[in-house]
Amino acid sequence: MNILILGGDGYLGWPTAMYFSNRGYDVTVVDNYFRRNACTELDVGMLYPVPTLVERAKIWHELTGKEIKVVIGDLSDPEVMRSLFSGTVEYSWALDRKFLGIPETVIHYAEQPSAPYSLINYKYANITLTNNLLVTNNLMFALRDFSRDTHVIHIGTMGEYGTPNIDIPEGWIQIQRNGRKDTFLFPRQAGSLYHTTKIMDTDLMWFAVRMWDLRITDLMQGPVYGMETKDSMIDDRLRTIFNYDEVFGTIINRFTVQAIVDYPLTVYGKGGQTRGYLNLNDTLQCAHMAEKTPAQKGELRIFNQIMETFSANQLAEKVQRVGKAQGYDVKIDHIENPRKEAEEHYYNPTYQGLIDIGVEPHYLTDEVLAGMFQVAETYKSNIRKDVIFKGITW
Numbered sequence: 119m120n121i122l123i124l125g126g127d128g129y130l131g132w133p134t135a136m137y138f139s140n141r142g143y144d145v146t147v148v149d150n151y152f153r154r155n156a157c158t159e160l161d162v163g164m165l166y167p168v169p170t171l172v173e174r175a176k177i178w179h180e181l182t183g184k185e186i187k188v189v190i191g192d193l194s195d196p197e198v199m200r201s202l203f204s205g206t207v208e209y210s211w212a213l214d215r216k217f218l219g220i221p222e223t224v225i226h227y228a229e230q231p232s233a234p235y236s237l238i239n240y241k242y243a244n245i246t247l248t249n250n251l252l253v254t255n256n257l258m259f260a261l262r263d264f265s266r267d268t269h270v271i272h273i274g275t276m277g278e279y280g281t282p283n284i285d286i287p288e289g290w291i292q293i294q295r296n297g298r299k300d301t302f303l304f305p306r307q308a309g310s311l312y313h314t315t316k317i318m319d320t321d322l323m324w325f326a327v328r329m330w331d332l333r334i335t336d337l338m339q340g341p342v343y344g345m346e347t348k349d350s351m352i353d354d355r356l357r358t359i360f361n362y363d364e365v366f367g368t369i370i371n372r373f374t375v376q377a378i379v380d381y382p383l384t385v386y387g388k389g390g391q392t393r394g395y396l397n398l399n400d401t402l403q404c405a406h407m408a409e410k411t412p413a414q415k416g417e418l419r420i421f422n423q424i425m426e427t428f429s430a431n432q433l434a435e436k437v438q439r440v441g442k443a444q445g446y447d448v449k450i451d452h453i454e455n456p457r458k459e460a461e462e463h464y465y466n467p468t469y470q471g472l473i474d475i476g477v478e479p480h481y482l483t484d485e486v487l488a489g490m491f492q493v494a495e496t497y498k499s500n501i502r503k504d505v506i507f508k509g510i511t512w
């Protein structure tokens with residue numbers, strides 16, 4: 119099977135590439151180093167240095183004998199996107215530069231993923247809108263013109279739904295009105311411009327599915343935590359990019375690092391904000407199970423990709439408890455919420471679809487958190503307190 123991963127250098131992209139490569143797939147990754155460049159531009163630091171994508175592909179090959187082909191290019195340029203399907207692609211690194219043929223599956227992660235980044239100012243808002251929407255639209259047209267059978271697995275976000283005062287289904291809702299009924303996308307109401315681009319992605323993909331009979335799975339993912347996967351354990355240089363700063367770090371990753379450097383945990387506001395979370399390893403499993411059971415032609419299949427829900431307060435208490443057991447005196451702070459979001463709300467999403475197709479959840483146990491502490495401790499001297507909270511407001 120020939121699989122193409124768009125955004126292969128990111129937090130999810132690189133571990134996904136190794137995961138599929140290890141299972142015998144022919145993997146090609148594409149990236150323009152957006153995340154690394156943004157980290158440098160914003161001076162937000164990372165927990166440890168990460169070799170370039172080309173270097174990582176070479177290390178992977180040396181250690182496993184397997185090949186991950188690398189394309190460095192900007193997918194918001196339609197010609198770069200189209201070259202991946204037309205056969206005119208230029209590999210930045212590959213053992214064999216011959217075109218593998220049209221991919222059976224495309225995993226689309228190639229988006230600016232941060233809510234705070236999208237609200238720094240109008241410039242970053244525009245970068246988010248342009249990148250995310252153009253990449254998705256370029257992909258839809260490439261599929262229309264070259265390969266309507268290719269299955270797309272797109273990473274959406276639970277944040278598309280917001281925090282409505284009713285139960286959240288997996289993507290679709292049946293509405294009855296004046297004695298007639300129909301099925302529609304569940305109402306969306308994002309809490310950031312980044313999340314808004316994911317709603318717009320859904321609309322672009324739903325249009326393409328209706329018009330051109332494409333097959334698409336959209337995974338509504340919650341905040342992910344963790345830094346280690348089975349494949350990265352063979353060599354530290356294969357670990358994924360890990361951020362703990364306010365812009366690119368997600369809450370559990372941030373709290374773990376904060377605990378280690380004696381920085382009071384930054385709970386925003388009252389801390390009742392509840393989200394669905396999942397382990398990095400489960401992201402990989404979800405992509406794999408979605409790949410094994412593709413969406414039908416003309417289907418936009420939506421799964422909620424979370425394994426359990428927590429409030430920010432519950433997460434802080436967990437990290438505090440585990441930190442104390444490791445000898446850290448972890449304090450919890452409630453800082454003025456830089457975001458505009460409900461701090462106390464109803465939250466009841468369904469998340470059964472991925473389990474039904476074979477995903478076996480990992481949960482946020484004390485043991486898992488302790489494992490994250492251990493890796494982060496190794497890099498304690500790299501941790502910069504000045505990037506933990508700068509105060510990007512909505």
Ligand code: USQ
Nearest residue numbers: 231232233275276277339340341368369384385386391430
């Ligand atoms: N939060 C804190 N303190 C912090 C950081 C976050 O209380 O130091 C709170 C936030 O206010 C928010 C929740 O924790 O209510 C989650 O924040 P987050 O920064 O971990 O995640 P978020 O901004 O929602 O975005 C992340 C990913 C994004 C993905 C999204 C899934 O960066 O790519 O789409 O999680 S979801 O949240 O379900 O929309």
